[in-house]
Amino acid sequence: MNTLAVPPALEAEIDELISHYPQKRSASLMLLHALQEHFGWVSKEAVEWTARKLDLQPINIQELVTFYPMFRQTAAGRFQFKVCRTLSCALGGGHALHRQLCEKFGLDASKHGIQTTPDGRFSVEFVECLASCGTAPVMMVNEEFHQGVSPAKADEIVGGCR
Amino acid sequence: MANPPSFPPVPAAPSAETLSIKVDGRSIAVPKMMPDWQGRLQPTTMLQACQAAGVEVPHYCYHSKLPVAGNCRMCLVEFGTPMMGPDRKPVVEADGTPKIARSVLPYEPGTPRGAIACATPISPGMEIYPSSPATKQMREAVLESLLINHPLDCPICDQAGECKLQEYSVEHGQSSSQFVEPKVHKPKAVDLGPRIMLDDERCILCTRCIRFTKDLVGDDKLGIVNRGSYNTIAAFPGTRFDNNYTLNTVDLCPVGALTSKDFRFQMRVWFLKETSSVCTSCATGCNITLWSREGRIHRYTPRDNDAVNASWMCDQGRLNYRWIGREDRLREVVSQRPGGRTWNGALKAVATSLAAAKPGSVALVASARQTTEELFLLSQLAARLNAVTDSVPRQGEADGLLVNADRNPNMTGARITGIAGETPGARLKEIASGIANGTIRTLIVFGEDVTRVGIGAELLGKLETLVVSDILPNATTKMAHVLLPGCAHAEKRGTFINAKGRVQRFLKAVEPPGNARPEAEFLEELLALHAGAEAGHIRAFSMESLFNRMARELPGLSGIEWAKLGDGGAPAAV
Numbered sequence: 001m002n003t004l005a006v007p008p009a010l011e012a013e014i015d016e017l018i019s020h021y022p023q024k025r026s027a028s029l030m031l032l033h034a035l036q037e038h039f040g041w042v043s044k045e046a047v048e049w050t051a052r053k054l055d056l057q058p059i060n061i062q063e064l065v066t067f068y069p070m071f072r073q074t075a076a077g078r079f080q081f082k083v084c085r086t087l088s089c090a091l092g093g094g095h096a097l098h099r100q101l102c103e104k105f106g107l108d109a110s111k112h113g114i115q116t117t118p119d120g121r122f123s124v125e126f127v128e129c130l131a132s133c134g135t136a137p138v139m140m141v142n143e144e145f146h147q148g149v150s151p152a153k154a155d156e157i158v159g160g161c162r
Numbered sequence: 163m164a165n166p167p168s169f170p171p172v173p174a175a176p177s178a179e180t181l182s183i184k185v186d187g188r189s190i191a192v193p194k195m196m197p198d199w200q201g202r203l204q205p206t207t208m209l210q211a212c213q214a215a216g217v218e219v220p221h222y223c224y225h226s227k228l229p230v231a232g233n234c235r236m237c238l239v240e241f242g243t244p245m246m247g248p249d250r251k252p253v254v255e256a257d258g259t260p261k262i263a264r265s266v267l268p269y270e271p272g273t274p275r276g277a278i279a280c281a282t283p284i285s286p287g288m289e290i291y292p293s294s295p296a297t298k299q300m301r302e303a304v305l306e307s308l309l310i311n312h313p314l315d316c317p318i319c320d321q322a323g324e325c326k327l328q329e330y331s332v333e334h335g336q337s338s339s340q341f342v343e344p345k346v347h348k349p350k351a352v353d354l355g356p357r358i359m360l361d362d363e364r365c366i367l368c369t370r371c372i373r374f375t376k377d378l379v380g381d382d383k384l385g386i387v388n389r390g391s392y393n394t395i396a397a398f399p400g401t402r403f404d405n406n407y408t409l410n411t412v413d414l415c416p417v418g419a420l421t422s423k424d425f426r427f428q429m430r431v432w433f434l435k436e437t438s439s440v441c442t443s444c445a446t447g448c449n450i451t452l453w454s455r456e457g458r459i460h461r462y463t464p465r466d467n468d469a470v471n472a473s474w475m476c477d478q479g480r481l482n483y484r485w486i487g488r489e490d491r492l493r494e495v496v497s498q499r500p501g502g503r504t505w506n507g508a509l510k511a512v513a514t515s516l517a518a519a520k521p522g523s524v525a526l527v528a529s530a531r532q533t534t535e536e537l538f539l540l541s542q543l544a545a546r547l548n549a550v551t552d553s554v555p556r557q558g559e560a561d562g563l564l565v566n567a568d569r570n571p572n573m574t575g576a577r578i579t580g581i582a583g584e585t586p587g588a589r590l591k592e593i594a595s596g597i598a599n600g601t602i603r604t605l606i607v608f609g610e611d612v613t614r615v616g617i618g619a620e621l622l623g624k625l626e627t628l629v630v631s632d633i634l635p636n637a638t639t640k641m642a643h644v645l646l647p648g649c650a651h652a653e654k655r656g657t658f659i660n661a662k663g664r665v666q667r668f669l670k671a672v673e674p675p676g677n678a679r680p681e682a683e684f685l686e687e688l689l690a691l692h693a694g695a696e697a698g699h700i701r702a703f704s705m706e707s708l709f710n711r712m713a714r715e716l717p718g719l720s721g722i723e724w725a726k727l728g729d730g731g732a733p734a735a736v
């Protein structure tokens with residue numbers, strides 16, 4: 001059965017989230033965000049937990065998790081590199097930045113979706129517009145935002161990840 | 163659960179109030195309101211209006227018994243509505259007829275804009291153009307888009323011959339595609355549940371299967387995972403699509419995505435003969451079609467009847483057909499009496515011994531799986547012999563949907579013929595003790611193994627005469643002095659009366675094995691022989707006249723005639 005250990009504080013936060021909606025079901029996405037923020041990804045157990053919490057079937061939640069690419073279905077690295085590839089960044093070197101990071105971490109730049117190093121330290125993925133189009137290319141490393149990321153600056157950022 | 167209180171819901175009658183519209187230029191008045199999937203009156207849709215006008219609008223996701231989803235776009239049609247002037251009065255043409263504003267794209271007034279017929283209500287004066295060039299173009303575009311990622315593996319697809327994607331492509335599609343990119347590949351041969359196999363590449367994402375299991379069965383098991391052209395029907399990882407109604411999704415699926423494990427790769431459907439019949443596995447009596455070829459039944463599918471089963475049947479009833487073709491079917495007459503192992507000889511021997519039996523020394527047990535006509539003839543025989551009679555109850559659990567707690571198809575028939583009393587099975591004890599104390603010397607058994615209901619082998623051994631008719635061998639048939647091989651419902655004609663008192667007719671699909679004969683036929687002969695008729699002078703059997711005679715004699719069936727029963731049956735006052 002379910003093995004997801006949701007700490008009481010998180011569960012209290014989730015209960016509070018649910019209370020914002022006239023229908024429990026409407027809180028689905030908020031719950032998934034909260035769980036992903038805590039666990040780093042949305043496991044099968046997290047889907048089942050969410051469904052039970054909201055009186056739904058797991059497939060109802062699975063539909064959402066597989067629809068939105070922002071939900072991770074596998075654990076990501078400790079340092080998550082999100083490289084923008086929307087128009088300005090694509091023109092401004094986003095793809096080169098993505099390739100540089102992949103090569104540095106020994107990942108395959110041509111693969112679709114998020115990739116994580118075997119030691120679980122780094123993951124790299126493309127994302128859509130991060131709303132700083134004038135300073136392309138931009139990326140986020142975990143919650144930190146970096147703009148105008150030249151190759152040298154990228155090396156420096158990677159070097160700072162410990 | 164979204165289940166309405168009674169299942170299946172009985173559709174309300176369309177409203178008497180009508181709206182005048184035009185379909186392909188033809189004026190027609192259609193009911194303003196028509197029943198929706200739950201049978202409740204809702205504004206009539208363009209699709210329903212076209213159907214009323216006799217014009218078929220192709221559709222995938224729409225099904226009259228499912229909530230409207232409006233996702234496939236196959237039913238797009240061009241239409242127009244009466245033009246209104248600034249004074250909110252209809253604008254008229256020079257000849258006084260109302261001017262029609264064809265629906266067009268707001269940003270491109272030269273281009274017609276269709277609407278999905280399945281979800282768009284009609285309005286007064288509306289004109290629908292199901293045959294217009296614009297409608298045709300929309301259909302072509304939808305079909306082309308549906309085929310973009312389709313694997314086109316039709317030669318090995320089970321749905322071939324009954325695939326809506328093939329049919330509509332032939333009728334409304336075009337022969338070429340503009341698509342040159344590699345196709346998206348999706349899971350194939352997905353083991354969705356114990357009875358269901360899924361080919362995701364063939365799926366057109368109409369969601370009929372999802373809505374059926376969620377909204378009708380109340381088992382919210384299926385969903386669409388992933389996004390865009392990767393959309394895939396799935397159950398949650400580690401769960402199975404397993405309720406007693408899953409096989410209905412195979413019928414519902416317009417393409418070959420959902421297939422029945424029982425039927426897949428067994429037979430090309432165009433070789434099969436269709437026969438109207440009734441399920442025998444419970445007292446609901448779901449209307450079914452038997453699909454057979456060369457004497458073998460290959461599948462059952464539900465047949466529409468809003469008074470009984472709507473468009474559905476349960477998996478258990480659907481798969482309960484293999485016994486008909488079993489190798490060990492009883493096929494020959496067995497008789498230990500003088501006269502030999504022929505029908506004539508055996509029936510004569512039975513007639514003779516019944517004629518010699520003391521009144522009250524005969525008992526009769528007849529299954530509630532026998533037809534009403536057979537039970538009627540048996541009740542006449544019993545009346546002549548002053549025999550005590552009964553049936554054998556089969557109780558299960560009702561599921562709140564189709565399955566009835568009474569697992570006999572015709573206990574109502576057994577009751578109204580008097581074979582069974584108010585409490586079926588209550589007289590079995592009396593019969594057993596009668597045999598034990600020697601008052602009952604002759605036992606006639608039709609279609610039951612009485613050793614399982616308290617009349618064991620030692621009791622049967624005490625009888626002077628044991629006459630048995632059955633389909634498959636059992637402990638009772640083994641002890642019979644005279645054994646008369648009978649027919650499965652698929653091998654004869656007859657009626658069952660369901661739990662609600664509906665008389666339902668089933669027809670013959672295949673020949674019985676060996677020398678087995680329909681019971682009603684040889685029972686009429688037996689009655690005639692018993693009454694002293696000569697073997698060569700018995701009237702030829704006619705199902706029609708037997709049924710009509712029965713209907714005249716049994717209270718509750720009066721006014722019902724075989725010819726008027728039709729495929730949908732008739733309610734009896736029972």
Ligand code: SF4
Binds near residue numbers: 366371
């Ligand atoms: S599997 Fe069949 S019924 Fe279900 S969505 Fe796909 S095409 Fe429709």
Ligand code: SF4
Binds near residue numbers: 446478479565
């Ligand atoms: S509900 Fe009863 S009659 Fe209907 S298919 Fe199932 S067993 Fe047969």
Ligand code: FES
Binds near residue numbers: 131
């Ligand atoms: S395009 Fe990259 S931030 Fe907007």
Ligand code: FES
Binds near residue numbers: 220234235236238278
């Ligand atoms: S039938 Fe699918 S949109 Fe109307």
